Amino acid sequence: MNQELLATHKIISLFEKSKSMSDEIFDSLAGVFLNLNKNADILRSNKALASELQMEHEDVLGINMSKLFSGEAWQEFDLQFQKLVSDEAKIVEFELPLKVGSGQFRDFLWQISQMNARHGGRHEPIFTCIGRDISEVKSALSKVVSMAKDLELAEAVQNLLLPTQPELVTPTVSMAAYYKSASISGGDFWSFDFVNQNTIWILVGDVTGHGAGSAMVTAMVAGCVRTLKFVAEAGGIKIDLPMVISSINQNLLNISGQPYWMTLVAAEIDLSKNSLTWWGAGAPDIFSLPQNGEVHLLSDISSPLGAGPCNLSTGQSSFGKGHRLLLFTDGVTEIENEAGVQLGTRRLRKFMKETEGSTIPEARSRLLELLDKWGGKAAAKDDITFLFIDRQ
Amino acid sequence: MEQIPGQAKLKALIRNISWSRIAQRGKPEDFEIKELLTKPAVYSHWMAIILVSGTKATITFKVHFKTKNAKRLAAPSYGLAPEALARAQAIDYMREFCNLTGGGIKLSLQSLVDLHLSLPIVTRGFDEIFFAEQTRPNSISDHWRLASGESEVICSTTIDFFDPVDLSSLNEEFNSYLENATEVEYL
Numbered sequence: 001m002n003q004e005l006l007a008t009h010k011i012i013s014l015f016e017k018s019k020s021m022s023d024e025i026f027d028s029l030a031g032v033f034l035n036l037n038k039n040a041d042i043l044r045s046n047k048a049l050a051s052e053l054q055m056e057h058e059d060v061l062g063i064n065m066s067k068l069f070s071g072e073a074w075q076e077f078d079l080q081f082q083k084l085v086s087d088e089a090k091i092v093e094f095e096l097p098l099k100v101g102s103g104q105f106r107d108f109l110w111q112i113s114q115m116n117a118r119h120g121g122r123h124e125p126i127f128t129c130i131g132r133d134i135s136e137v138k139s140a141l142s143k144v145v146s147m148a149k150d151l152e153l154a155e156a157v158q159n160l161l162l163p164t165q166p167e168l169v170t171p172t173v174s175m176a177a178y179y180k181s182a183s184i185s186g187g188d189f190w191s192f193d194f195v196n197q198n199t200i201w202i203l204v205g206d207v208t209g210h211g212a213g214s215a216m217v218t219a220m221v222a223g224c225v226r227t228l229k230f231v232a233e234a235g236g237i238k239i240d241l242p243m244v245i246s247s248i249n250q251n252l253l254n255i256s257g258q259p260y261w262m263t264l265v266a267a268e269i270d271l272s273k274n275s276l277t278w279w280g281a282g283a284p285d286i287f288s289l290p291q292n293g294e295v296h297l298l299s300d301i302s303s304p305l306g307a308g309p310c311n312l313s314t315g316q317s318s319f320g321k322g323h324r325l326l327l328f329t330d331g332v333t334e335i336e337n338e339a340g341v342q343l344g345t346r347r348l349r350k351f352m353k354e355t356e357g358s359t360i361p362e363a364r365s366r367l368l369e370l371l372d373k374w375g376g377k378a379a380a381k382d383d384i385t386f387l388f389i390d391r392q
Numbered sequence: 393m394e395q396i397p398g399q400a401k402l403k404a405l406i407r408n409i410s411w412s413r414i415a416q417r418g419k420p421e422d423f424e425i426k427e428l429l430t431k432p433a434v435y436s437h438w439m440a441i442i443l444v445s446g447t448k449a450t451i452t453f454k455v456h457f458k459t460k461n462a463k464r465l466a467a468p469s470y471g472l473a474p475e476a477l478a479r480a481q482a483i484d485y486m487r488e489f490c491n492l493t494g495g496g497i498k499l500s501l502q503s504l505v506d507l508h509l510s511l512p513i514v515t516r517g518f519d520e521i522f523f524a525e526q527t528r529p530n531s532i533s534d535h536w537r538l539a540s541g542e543s544e545v546i547c548s549t550t551i552d553f554f555d556p557v558d559l560s561s562l563n564e565e566f567n568s569y570l571e572n573a574t575e576v577e578y579l
């Protein structure tokens with residue numbers, strides 16, 4: 001063999017090897033990858049289709065696409081394909097089930113386009129057809145839809161039991177509340193009720209997590225509080241807030257399976273004595289702002305409900321004319337800015353002082369502005385609940 | 393389109409050369425040349441190509457095949473059962489068949505036109521669409537099947553003469569060259 005022939009042989013061998021490697025990459029592409037002629041005959045395929053059809057890779061060539069679909073599915077495929085053949089469309093995308101070798105059908109997303117016609121001499125158009133198995137994605141999507149329905153149901157149940165009026169103005173006291181769950185249904189709970197003419201019960205709670213489970217537990221707690229409040233209003237049996245809290249704790253302990261904890265802050269306002277008695281169960285502090293005074297934090301060490309026997313903190317405070325309270329869940333202070341920094345107690349306390357002189361609805365609006373500004377575009381990770389209460 | 397005198401003889405000659413080359417390692421009577429009734433854009437999964445070319449003519453010969461058929465045809469040459477053959481061995485057999493056929497074409501036409509033989513290459517059958525794009529309107533083309541029992545390969549050829557030529561005197565039989573053909577050992 002002379003030198004020129006040897007050189008030619010080497011370059012051809014190199015070309016063949018390079019081409020072969022390219023072809024093997026094509027063969028191994030994930031998903032179905034095909035080239036079709038205008039009759040939808042397969043001119044080239046990767047190994048994925050052969051694998052789906054349980055055929056030899058080399059035997060796929062020449063098969064018409066009509067053989068891969070059920071009658072109705074083929075009609076849909078052909079309808080879409082003819083849009084390309086007739087130049088009505090440059091690319092088509094649609095979902096159709098593929099009949100795989102086991103006789104079952106699997107959902108595929110198909111995308112077909114005309115191959116780049118840079119070779120001007122070609123007489124017949126060639127089409128590129130890509131098929132991605134989306135059966136697992138669709139199955140997951142179906143589960144998500146089902147879960148979303150569950151969440152919507154939980155939200156509906158929760159909405160039946162949570163207070164419907166976020167604002168209340170009376171000659172003696174006024175209240176403005178805000179509640180927003182991080183997902184469709186949340187784990188926060190609040191209530192504000194006149195038990196009698198001079199006594200008000202306020203509860204703000206936060207069940208661990210958010211979503212359907214937490215929402216259902218919240219609904220259970222709300223139902224429990226509502227029932228006991230009815231009993232207290234009826235006056236037949238003496239019921240106080242510690243009894244309500246104890247009952248909530250017992251209900252949480254009775255839930256089998258996944259344990260649910262609830263942080264709770266509860267307050268009883270006695271308008272006749274201008275006093276406030278509060279109880280804490282692992283919840284954030286109550287912010288108390290007397291008229292022309294400084295913000296005090298009402299808190300002590302305690303444990304969340306549902307963790308075991310009740311371990312509450314408690315205390316008393318005055319609640320006279322011009323006094324303002326802020327009760328909230330940890331979603332308020334733990335909201336993060338884009339740098340991951342939490343709003344925190346110190347900033348909220350400073351803000352509370354700045355609301356002095358504003359009306360209750362104004363204070364609520366300003367806190368919402370602060371939360372929006374602090375949280376920015378990031379979605380809230382936790383439910384947010386807060387109540388402003390003013391003594392008139 | 394103006395036909396080259398005797399072009400049918402040239403087509404028949406190339407068919408005969410391919411037949412004699414594929415049959416020379418087996419029983420010639422087992423092999424048949426059969427017509428291919430349609431002209432698909434892609435004939436088969438693999439394709440071996442050789443170019444027989446000169447200043448006055450270019451002839452491309454291709455054999456299109458599947459691995460399983462190539463193994464069946466190659467097995468006697470290797471003295472192995474088809475299933476014992478590696479794909480590379482079967483492909484090399486078809487490459488050599490292509491080479492021998494190209495050599496036969498050059499030999500048969502040497503009195504009419506000066507031609508040179510390229511090295512054969514093997515590529516995927518899909519590449520046929522790129523060759524088809526480059527076919528001239530007045531090219532002579534032909535395709536046929538070489539069949540033996542369950543095995544068959546498809547052959548195709550494209551012929552271009554750049555100067556007027558008369559092929560009427562061409563002998564379409566190739567058997568006379570068989571005796572001179574060099575038998576190749578497939579190792």
